Amino acid sequence: MGSELIQIKVASQAGLPGTPRSSSGATGGAASFAAWGLVNERITAKGACGVGRRPGPANVDPPAGTVATAGTLKTFYLETFGCQMNVHDSEKVQGVLMARGMTPVENHHEADLVLYNTCSIREKAAQKVFSRLGVFRKGRSGAPKLIGVLGCVAQQEGERFFERAPQVSLVCGSASYSKLPELLDQLETGKQRVTGLSLLTEECFETEMTRRDNPFRAYLTIIEGCDQRCSFCVVPMTRGPERSRPSDKILAEARRLVDQGYTEIQLLGQIVNAWHDPSPARLGFAELLSRLAEVPGIRRVRFTTSHPRYFTSDIVQAIDANPNLCDQIHLPLQSGSTTVLARMLRGYTREEYLEKIHGIRKARRAISLSTDIIVGFCGETGEDFEQTLSLIKEVEYDQVFSFKYSPRPNTLAEGSRDALAEEEKGRRLTELQELQRQIQVRRNQALLGESFEVLVEGYQARLGQAVGRSTTNRVINFPGRPEDVGRYLTVKVTSAGPNSLVGARAGSADLSF
Ligand code: 5AD
Numbered sequence: 001m002g003s004e005l006i007q008i009k010v011a012s013q014a015g016l017p018g019t020p021r022s023s024s025g026a027t028g029g030a031a032s033f034a035a036w037g038l039v040n041e042r043i044t045a046k047g048a049c050g051v052g053r054r055p056g057p058a059n060v061d062p063p064a065g066t067v068a069t070a071g072t073l074k075t076f077y078l079e080t081f082g083c084q085m086n087v088h089d090s091e092k093v094q095g096v097l098m099a100r101g102m103t104p105v106e107n108h109h110e111a112d113l114v115l116y117n118t119c120s121i122r123e124k125a126a127q128k129v130f131s132r133l134g135v136f137r138k139g140r141s142g143a144p145k146l147i148g149v150l151g152c153v154a155q156q157e158g159e160r161f162f163e164r165a166p167q168v169s170l171v172c173g174s175a176s177y178s179k180l181p182e183l184l185d186q187l188e189t190g191k192q193r194v195t196g197l198s199l200l201t202e203e204c205f206e207t208e209m210t211r212r213d214n215p216f217r218a219y220l221t222i223i224e225g226c227d228q229r230c231s232f233c234v235v236p237m238t239r240g241p242e243r244s245r246p247s248d249k250i251l252a253e254a255r256r257l258v259d260q261g262y263t264e265i266q267l268l269g270q271i272v273n274a275w276h277d278p279s280p281a282r283l284g285f286a287e288l289l290s291r292l293a294e295v296p297g298i299r300r301v302r303f304t305t306s307h308p309r310y311f312t313s314d315i316v317q318a319i320d321a322n323p324n325l326c327d328q329i330h331l332p333l334q335s336g337s338t339t340v341l342a343r344m345l346r347g348y349t350r351e352e353y354l355e356k357i358h359g360i361r362k363a364r365r366a367i368s369l370s371t372d373i374i375v376g377f378c379g380e381t382g383e384d385f386e387q388t389l390s391l392i393k394e395v396e397y398d399q400v401f402s403f404k405y406s407p408r409p410n411t412l413a414e415g416s417r418d419a420l421a422e423e424e425k426g427r428r429l430t431e432l433q434e435l436q437r438q439i440q441v442r443r444n445q446a447l448l449g450e451s452f453e454v455l456v457e458g459y460q461a462r463l464g465q466a467v468g469r470s471t472t473n474r475v476i477n478f479p480g481r482p483e484d485v486g487r488y489l490t491v492k493v494t495s496a497g498p499n500s501l502v503g504a505r506a507g508s509a510d511l512s513f
Pocket of ligand 1: 121122232233234332334372373374403404405406407408
């Protein structure tokens with residue numbers, strides 16, 4: 001899964017990552033978890049669909065008068081919840097809508113079509129769309145002509161969505177986005193309810209046009225879907241089977257991005273390093289990284305999210321060989337206990353994970369490390385949790401995204417008898433976060449007096465402060481000017497907190513890369 005959960009609205013520049021993620025949790029059911037101890041296996045397209053929601057008929061009649069007839073749709077408002085994959089999907093969806101002649105608007109009051117691109121990774125995230133939809137109850141004035149729900153909750157709920165929220169006319173999962181123009185045409189010509197819920201696809205969502213919200217970092221999807229079967233995770237059921245984009249398409253998009261003025265690209269995939277080239281070139285992931293690094297004009301390449309299982313030493317070698325491959329790796333651990341990892345069906349042990357980390361630590365540049373951790377997974381004992389804490393102490397991550405386990409529908413762990421009490425999950429989460437806070441303070445303090453290059457991503461006029469990001473993904477605030485935005489500058493660290501640094505300008509970085 002993507003590493004940073006963010007929430008953006010269309011027509012804003014708020015797509016800059018870095019908003020803190022929240023934790024969530026929900027109590028489990030009563031059935032036993034039959035899959036304990038199974039080896040992780042890659043599932044086929046058929047298998048993924050078998051456990052997911054089946055595609056339904058593309059039109060289900062609503063009770064009379066519950067939804068409006070569309071007519072011509074001229075304006076849209078799109079709000080996005082969830083990971084960077086969702087953010088980028090929304091950028092592409094906006095491109096599709098604009099190519100059809102529609103115009104984005106700043107708020108839902110002005111929109112003919114209101115779309116929510118949803119996240120269901122945890123229960124709390126999934127609930128957000130329902131609270132948004134509450135505003136548009138039947139008969140209320142100011143409701144848009146049409147409401148559509150996209151993304152993971154759409155896929156998960158399928159046609160049930162219409163029962164829970166009769167004001168909705170369109171329900172479409174990410175594996176069906178290429179059908180969006182067709183679905184909107186159907187609505188415009190009088191159909192009341194349309195769905196795109198098939199997961200049977202071998203294709204990626206390719207668009208002629210993408211409306212990019214982040215002016216500095218361009219997202220570039222290289223692989224969609226997920227064939228893993230982590231027992232806690234809903235993604236294979238909501239995003240469908242894994243499909244990689246051919247290397248020539250990826251490299252062509254990277255060149256186009258440079259032509260558009262981007263110098264930083266971020267490769268995206270649920271499991272980005274499971275990418276394999278379907279084209280005759282048959283590049284490996286590390287080779288793709290090196291080819292991208294050679295594209296003239298690209299100064300920074302990031303990639304997320306890597307799975308430890310596919311994290312091979314040639315990725316570190318590629319980073320060593322190419323200074324413009326960023327010295328930053330996000331490698332989700334999930335748990336420091338081999339027993340829990342086996343129940344999660346992660347496909348690696350604590351020792352194997354640590355071996356990968358040691359390989360990364362041997363790189364020429366000090367690579368910054370971040371991770372995702374789930375606390376309170378079913379059956380996690382105090383001893384298991386201690387193992388997670390001890391691994392965090394050993395690795396000393398630069399950033400940890402931590403979550404209370406939240407049971408998800410159709411996952412193998414759903415309904416396990418070994419659910420932990422919410423209070424216990426909360427207690428463990430607080431303890432882990434406090435440990436990590438201390439580590440971050442220490443690690444950031446160690447940077448005092450160091451200088452590094454930042455790409456300036458914003459300026460706060462009220463404070464006279466510019467905010468930049470290092471290649472290691474550290475955020476640094478420093479006295480700056482509005483015209484610094486978009487430039488590469490060298491900044492010296494003058495003070496450090498747990499989550500960000502403060503600095504002073506130390507000169508301009510070389511602009512002729
Ligand atoms: N409960 C809590 N956290 C989860 N994640 C994925 N599924 C769940 C769940 N059911 C976390 C994992 C993943 C991150 C994006 O979200 O840590 O890496």
